[in-house]
Amino acid sequence: MSKPSFISSLAGQKCPKCRKGQVFSSPLYKLHRFWKMNETCSCCNLRFEVEPGFFFGAMYFTYAFNVAVFIVVGLLLYLAFEDPELWVYMSVIPAVIILLLPFAFRYSRLLFLYLFGGIKYDAAHKDRLS
Numbered sequence: 001m002s003k004p005s006f007i008s009s010l011a012g013q014k015c016p017k018c019r020k021g022q023v024f025s026s027p028l029y030k031l032h033r034f035w036k037m038n039e040t041c042s043c044c045n046l047r048f049e050v051e052p053g054f055f056f057g058a059m060y061f062t063y064a065f066n067v068a069v070f071i072v073v074g075l076l077l078y079l080a081f082e083d084p085e086l087w088v089y090m091s092v093i094p095a096v097i098i099l100l101l102p103f104a105f106r107y108s109r110l111l112f113l114y115l116f117g118g119i120k121y122d123a124a125h126k127d128r129l130s
């Protein structure tokens with residue numbers, strides 16, 4: 001079996017160690033619980049919160065993502081509607097940021113976990129189920 005890629009594992013919200021188990025306990029579209037993470041991987045038993053408060057650092061990723069959304073949506077409004085009035089920017093940009101919140105939350109945590117969790121892909125991990 002070939003090694004699952006970093007990008008496909010990240011996009012699929014998979015465990016960084018085994019790249020099989022899910023990090024979050026429900027799909028992204030279930031908005032009433034989009035923030036719920038599994039404590040451990042169902043496949044390799046990796047503890048996702050590698051140390052207490054680990055995911056506070058993911059807020060910097062969320063911040064960067066929201067700044068990017070602010071700039072892109074602001075530019076799109078400026079170009080598409082030829083610089084609309086201030087209230088348009090003040091209502092559309094926060095609405096888009098709120099709509100993208102579940103996506104930003106999850107992928108910020110996943111990116112932080114993949115990049116700063118100190119976890120390497122381990123093809124020979126011991127499956128919890130086997």
Ligand SMILES: [Zn+2]
Pocket residue numbers: 015016017018019020021041042043044045046
């Ligand atoms: Zn795992």
